Every structure is written in structure tokens, then in C-alpha cells.
Amino acid sequence: MNYHLFKRAAKLFTSLLGTTLLLSGCQSSPESIVEKITPLNPASDVVPVRVVRIDSSYQLQRAGKPYVIKGAAGVQHFEKIKEKGGNSVRLYAPAYADVLMDKAHQNGLTVMFGLWMKPPYEKFDYYDPKAVAEQQQEVYRQVQRYKNHPALLMWNLGNELDNHYGDFKVYQIVNETVKMIHKLDPNHPVTTTITDGVYAIPSIIHLCPDIDVLTVNVFNKLAQQPVRLAEAGWKGPYIIGEFGGRGWWEAPLTSWEAPLDQSSSDKAEFMQAGFKMTVQDQSSRCLGAYVLYWGNRFEQTDMWLSMFAPTGEKTPMVDMIQTLWTGQKPANQAPQVGAIRVANKLAQADLALEPNTDYPASVPATDPDGDPLRVEWKITRDVDEFHTLPQNRTAPETIPGAIREAKGLNAVIRTPTERGGYRLHVNVYDGQGSVSNNSFPFFVGVLDTPRLGIHMPQYRRY
Structure with missing residues (x-):
């Protein structure tokens, strides 16, 4: 036998033996672990949810009625989810869950509740039975605490546990944990979330048969996801756990490895096409979707995945999701912004500039409602x-x-003196609560050789 295969087999056997011995002791059942944990809500508050198979189709039912997820991932602006036609919010971990669950319920929203499992790429050892048992115990405590909450829609056990990793022992542990969650809470389904890479699906099918539905985070490949899932062998129901514009990790790169942005207007159109093909046109298998990120957070830029500005203005992506959820456009729409030019060149020009030098910059923008526009450059x-x-x-x-100078949609920039990669940002506001934005990466100084030009990332998140 190959030495490395033998070593892995021995480690797996030791892990399974250790887990068996540990679970046969005083902590052998989830009931014994949570017996001192009092649920926040009485059992009478439970709204039962289940995934139902009807012939060759699947349906999510809440309180016995069909329920299609129109969701958003984030912890901000819950009232606007409902206002725009949404009905659910995705939380990734139990932090502040008492407040957030109540806030969701007050706004008429359900919650996909994230039960955090440490991903293997953070050096968590799923062959260590003691570490695994301790993590499972914390999961069971959270289930016991929140299982009766009227906003609870389902449990999401682990987010992107397949990310950066090729050893799927983790999904054996997921399945063990799912079975115990079902025992503690028979009223709510359990899912686990993967990246859009399909390589984990065969392992999930074989090692994790007790999940009720599969959740997938997908951006650039959203429109292709039904075909990719089918080719990987997944025949069950699915939920889109995250979607939006193109992710920074899958965008074309400059010579110095800076991702090319889309305008928020382009992101809105981009997500519309994928949503139609993967969610709306696949209603017999897709139980709904959560758009990301409902609020504002920094990731590559402060607006790359954010659907709201730091100051609260909505982007064209919010307008688009309202249209997708309700079939109606908002009364006042966000501005439309195009591609930035610097020195009369687009970002695809892979632009290297001289230090401490002035260059002209411009961006096209219009407003569907004719509102006057205010432009911020940085x-x-x-x-x-x-x-x-x-x-x-x-x-x-x-x-x-x-x-150096800003006059509406035109500006003069002064490049920094220090060599390196920089980014020009533009936000266009309509004064009616909306903003649209774009960004432009550029390099100051001489590029390293050989010059790659615009290229797709060799690095793959999935």
C-alpha cells in the first residue's frame, strides 16, 4: 500500500475510534449536553418548516404553506428587506443572535441561522475527536437555545467548509451533527453551504445524506449553476446562499494582480440574468436565494459586494432585487454609472502612471428620474x-x-509619490437616497517584468 494512503487510513481509523469512545461516555447524547440550556421561547412559538418532495419537485413549506425564500445576507437594514419585498435574512453565526432574531421577527422576516463550524483551512483538525466533540457541543447548545424562536426558518451548519480544502472528512462530521440536530429539533430543516466549486458534491452525497437541502454561494457562475450541480450528481433541492455581482476573487486581474471592478449598474444587470436562470427558472428544485451583502462592509473596496453605501444610500443592486422580488421597479431609481477613464484609458489598459503627476479622470453617469447628481472622488x-x-x-x-480638482463627472488626480498599486473610486449620488459607484485600479511607477497584461486569476478560491 502507498505509504501516504496508509498513513491517512490509519489517522482516519484512529479518529473514528476516538470519536466512538468519546461519544460512548457521559456526553453520548445531545440531550445530556443541552439539558441545562433553556430555550429562549416556549414550544408554542414554533413555526414548523420542512422540505417536501412532490413527484420530481421540491417545495419548502412553513406552517404547512409553500414558502419561497426571498432573502438577504447581512445584519443591517432589516426593515428595508421587508420594504423591498423580501422575507428572510441569513445570519452566519450566533453572535448577537438574541437581538437579531427578535429584530427579524419584528420585521416579519425568517432567519437562516448559521451554526458555525471552523473551516479546515483555519487549521481545525477534523481528525481530532476531542476538538470535534467540543465544537459539536457548542452547536447543540445554540440549537437548544433558539429552536423555538418563531423567526427560525432553518439551520445552516457550516459555511464553505470545502473552501481551500480537498479532504472531505469534514462532511462525515457534518452528517453526524445534522443527525443530532434533527433529534434535538425535528421542526426545522438543516443545510450546509458550499462554494460554487462542485468537486465536494460527490463526497457530500456519500458522506452527508442527512442534510435536507444543499446551499451554494455563487457569483460569477450563477447562471451556470443548475447545470454544474446536475453534472456533479446533485439531484436534490438547493438554495443560493450568496449571489450578487462578480466576486473580486474571480475578476480579471491587472499585471500587478489587482481585480477589475464592475460598476454597481453592471452588477445589477449581471445578477438579474443569473437569478432568472438559476432561481426563477428552476423553481422545482431551487427553494430561493439570499443576495449578498445587505448593508455595507469592506471587501476589496467598501462597495464591491455592498448593496448600500456606508452612509446608507441604496445601490442599483437594491433596485434590481426589489424588481426580482416583487415584479415592480422602485418609484425612484439609483443613478446609472459607466466605466471610469484615467488619461482617457479604461481599466483594461493595465495602466501604469508616473508618480506625483496630474492625470484627467472621467466617468459617465445618468439618472433615470432626472435627479441632479453629486459626485465624490477618492x-x-x-x-x-x-x-x-x-x-x-x-x-x-x-x-x-x-x-486635485473635481467638477462633477470629471476630475484631475495627482498620483502618489510612492510606487505601488492604488485605486480610484467614484460614488455618484442622486440626493434621493441612492448611489452608484465604480473603481479603477492603477499602478504608480515601473511595473515588474515580464508584464502580464490583463489576465484571469491563477489562484482559485474554489
Whole structure:
């Protein structure tokens, strides 16, 4: 036998033996683990949810009635989810869940509740029975605490556990945990969320048969996802757990590895096409979807995945999701913004500029309602998301004096003196609660050789 295969087999056997011995002891059942945990709500508050198969189709039912998820992922602006026609919110972890669950319920929203499992890429060892048991115990405590909450829609056990990883022992542990969750709470389905890479699906089919529905986070490949799931062998129901514009990790790159942005107007059109093909046209298998990110957070830029500005204005993506949820456009729509030009060149020009030099910049923009527009320009250092863990993300500061002159949709920028990658940002406001934006990466100084030009990332998140 191959030595490495033998070593892995031995490790797996030891892990299974350790897990068996541990679970046969005083902590052998979820009931014994949670017996001192009192649910926040009485059993009478439970609204039962189940996934039902009807012939070759699947349906999510809440309180016995069909329920299609029109959801948003995030912890901000819950009242606007309902206002725009949504009905559900996705939470990723139990942090502040008492407040957030109540807030969701007050706004008439259900909750996909995230039960956090550490991903293997964070060096969590799923062959360590003690560490696994401790993590499972915390999951069971959260289930016991929130299982009767009237806003609870389903449990989401683990987010992107397949990310950066090829050893799927984790899904054996997921299945063990799912079975115990079902025992503790028979009233709500359990899902687990994967990336849009389909390589984990055969392992999930064989190792994780007890999940009720599969959830997938997908951006650039949203329109192709039904075909990709089928080709990988998934025949069951699915939920889209995250979608939006093109992700920074899958965007074309400059020579210095900076991703090319889409305008928020382009992101709105982009997500519309994928939503139709994967959610609306697949209603017999797709139980709904959660758009990301409902609110504002920094990820490559402060607006890359954000559907709202830091100051609360909505983007064209909010207008689009309202249209998709309700079939009606908003009364007042966000501005439409096009591609930025610097020195009369687009971002695809892979632009390297001289330090401490003035260059003209411009962006086209219009407003569907004829509202007067206010334009903000700024330059920041660019960031390297490819080598930054989510918990370490920090928004770079605006470089003072980099915008030499700004007159509406035109500006003069002054490049920094220090060599490196930078990004020009533009936000266009309509004064009616909406904003549209875009960004333009550029390099100051001489590029390293050989010059790659615009290229697709060799790095793959999935």
C-alpha cells in the first residue's frame, strides 16, 4: 500500500475510534449536553418548516404553506428587506443572535441561522475527536437555545467548509451533527453551504445524506449553476446562499494582480440574468436565494459586494432585487454609472502612471428620474484580498490631496509619490437616497517584468 494512503487510513481509523469512545461516555447524547440550556421561547412559538418532495419537485413549506425564500445576507437594514419585498435574512453565526432574531421577527422576516463550524483551512483538525466533540457541543447548545424562536426558518451548519480544502472528512462530521440536530429539533430543516466549486458534491452525497437541502454561494457562475450541480450528481433541492455581482476573487486581474471592478449598474444587470436562470427558472428544485451583502462592509473596496453605501444610500443592486422580488421597479431609481477613464484609458489598459503627476479622470453617469447628481472622488492604496483572512480586513485610508480638482463627472488626480498599486473610486449620488459607484485600479511607477497584461486569476478560491 502507498505509504501516504496508509498513513491517512490509519489517522482516519484512529479518529473514528476516538470519536466512538468519546461519544460512548457521559456526553453520548445531545440531550445530556443541552439539558441545562433553556430555550429562549416556549414550544408554542414554533413555526414548523420542512422540505417536501412532490413527484420530481421540491417545495419548502412553513406552517404547512409553500414558502419561497426571498432573502438577504447581512445584519443591517432589516426593515428595508421587508420594504423591498423580501422575507428572510441569513445570519452566519450566533453572535448577537438574541437581538437579531427578535429584530427579524419584528420585521416579519425568517432567519437562516448559521451554526458555525471552523473551516479546515483555519487549521481545525477534523481528525481530532476531542476538538470535534467540543465544537459539536457548542452547536447543540445554540440549537437548544433558539429552536423555538418563531423567526427560525432553518439551520445552516457550516459555511464553505470545502473552501481551500480537498479532504472531505469534514462532511462525515457534518452528517453526524445534522443527525443530532434533527433529534434535538425535528421542526426545522438543516443545510450546509458550499462554494460554487462542485468537486465536494460527490463526497457530500456519500458522506452527508442527512442534510435536507444543499446551499451554494455563487457569483460569477450563477447562471451556470443548475447545470454544474446536475453534472456533479446533485439531484436534490438547493438554495443560493450568496449571489450578487462578480466576486473580486474571480475578476480579471491587472499585471500587478489587482481585480477589475464592475460598476454597481453592471452588477445589477449581471445578477438579474443569473437569478432568472438559476432561481426563477428552476423553481422545482431551487427553494430561493439570499443576495449578498445587505448593508455595507469592506471587501476589496467598501462597495464591491455592498448593496448600500456606508452612509446608507441604496445601490442599483437594491433596485434590481426589489424588481426580482416583487415584479415592480422602485418609484425612484439609483443613478446609472459607466466605466471610469484615467488619461482617457479604461481599466483594461493595465495602466501604469508616473508618480506625483496630474492625470484627467472621467466617468459617465445618468439618472433615470432626472435627479441632479453629486459626485465624490477618492484614491486609496489597493489591498490584497487574496492573502487576507476575512477577520483581518481593514479599509485603507483616503490619500489626502490626491484629487486635485473635481467638477462633477470629471476630475484631475495627482498620483502618489510612492510606487505601488492604488485605486480610484467614484460614488455618484442622486440626493434621493441612492448611489452608484465604480473603481479603477492603477499602478504608480515601473511595473515588474515580464508584464502580464490583463489576465484571469491563477489562484482559485474554489
